Amino acid sequence: MQLKNASILVIDDDEDVLIAMRLLLKSKVKEVVVNKNPNTIQNLMKGQNFDLVILDMNFNGLVNTGNEGIFWLNRIKEDFPLVDVILFTAYADIDLAIRSLKQGASDFMIKPWKNEKLLTNITELLNKKSSGKPKKIKLESETQIVGESNSMQEVFMKVTKVAPTDANILILGENGTGKELIAQALHEQSHRSHMPFVKVDVGALTSSLFESELFGYKKGAFTDAREDRKGRFESAQGGTLFLDEIGNITLQQQARLLSVLQNRRVTPLGSNESIPIDIRLICATNLNMQHLSDEERFRKDLMYRINTVDILVPPLRDRERDIDLLADHFINQYAEKYGKDVPEMTPSFLKRLHSHSFPGNVRELQYALERAIIMCDGATMDADDLTFSAMEVEHNVSETHKISNLEELEKVTILKVIDKNNGNISKSAKELGLTRTALYRRLNKYDL
Structure with missing residues (x-):
């Protein structure tokens, strides 16, 4: 991978370090995100794909172990094993360096660093990742799950690690991302694979049906109970129970x-x-962790019970390199289903495919390609053969227009305030109601 295409996350409690790192990397990489608090690491990395994390080794009392960097390194490698981590410290402790490398760090550097040396090390790491060509992970599942993007490889890696255990799993992701397929793969790779896999859309159950569906009932328990009936828990005995829309x-x-x-x-x-x-319990929801952390909406004790491990399935817009693979998969699938020869995708077809944001995710792509196969009569598929539902197109246009207007408004406001304060970032941040770090992040976002 080239340095200019890399996304880098920097975590350090020294704001001067963050500013220096941002200024050094801003013009050389695709994106650099900086943050003082290591507790934000998991949410930041779940929200977007990073190729590299630069992590401080010592934070002010957040973890009382004396070597906080090792703690946060382990957290990162547990959830994102494919991401490289460079550890920073102000102390030339060789024993700590060796220990961090054994724990999975890709490099170890001493503060104050030399810019050229740091850039060289980052470039070498990224090149090594590209040239090494690590073996792509494929899930052994009856229902094929397609994905070679970094974000899907992270999902596959986590599935292969947790599937053999009995840990309760919470699958997060937008509608249409394939959460049920991940649940099936977890079951098929577990020691319970020879036992039932039972799915329940609990979000669709009314209050009166919830207990009878999940727990069963005896004859005469209510007016229509004419015979004993097992609930879904009992039907899944020995196997896996998948509760969707929990x-x-x-x-x-x-x-x-x-x-x-x-x-x-x-x-x-x-x-x-x-x-x-x-x-074995697997749950799924299209809500994010912020909503699930609201105790007025979801019980924290239940969250702990169902969420031994969470798996975030990324939206299709964050896995663009998978679009062609998925398109090829669905085109072959539906050509066989409808008894047609497999048509070739033209450049115009692929361009139209990649220009769409897919708010409906993989499910929307699947239905769009099924329509394309049905309507296509020739040996090739052009842009005109690809249509999206009116609802999704309207959503796509309105969301793009709305985001563009909001971002433009924020950009203009920031420029006006900074100009008013003669370039003083501290005063500007205070007037905007932001921290200096947050303002720097927006300046980077808009390339100001």
Whole structure:
């Protein structure tokens, strides 16, 4: 990978270091994001793809271990094993350097650094990543999951690590990203793969159906209960229970679910006897962690129970290099389904494909390509053969227009305030209600 195409995250509690790193890297890389607080690392890295993290080794009391950098290095490598990490320290401690390299750091540098040396090391790391051509991970799943982008490789890596365990998994991601496919892959790679995989869209269950569907009922428990019926927990016995749209259930339903998960027993409606359950739980939601952390919306104790490990499935707009692979996959699939020869995608077709933002993600791409195969009569597919639903096109245009206007307004406002304060960043940041770091981040965003 070339340096100019790299996205780099810098974490250091010294604001002067952050400013210096930003000024050094701004003109040389695609994007540089800086932050003082290491507690933001997970959210920042879940929100976008970084090729490299530059991480300080000592923070002011955030983790009382004496070597905080090792702690945060382990957190990064646990969730994002493919991302390179360079550790920074003000102390030339050889033992600590060796330990950090053993823990997975890609390099170790001493403060104050030499700019040329740092840039050389970063360039070598990025080149090594490109030339090494690490083996692409493919999930062994009956339902093929396509993806060679870095973000999907991170997902595949995490799936292969956690699938053999009985850890409860929470899958996060927008609608249409393929959360159910990831859940199926987790089941198929687990030691429970020979047992049932049971899916329930709990977000669609009414309050009256929630308990009867999940926990079952005995004959006569209510008016229409004409016979005993197993609930989904009991049906998944020995296997995997997948609860989709878990973020949409009520607080009362959450309390009932929490009780079952804590006791590992269910009591069918109309019965006084509880039944022991042995299931692996996987949940999914299109809500983000911020919404799920709101205790007025979702119980924190239930969140801890279902979220031993979380997997974020990226939106299609963040995995552009996968679009051609997915298109080829779906075109072959639907050509076979409809008994047609596989048409060739022309440059105009691919250009139109890549110009769309896909708010409906992989599901939208799939349906668009099915329509294209149905309508295509020749040996090639041109841009005119590719149509998107009116609803998605309207969403795409309106969102782009809205973002453009908001960003332009913010950019103009920042320039006016900085000009008013004769270039004084501290005064400008205070007037804008931002920290200096936040203002620098916006200056970088708009390349000002």
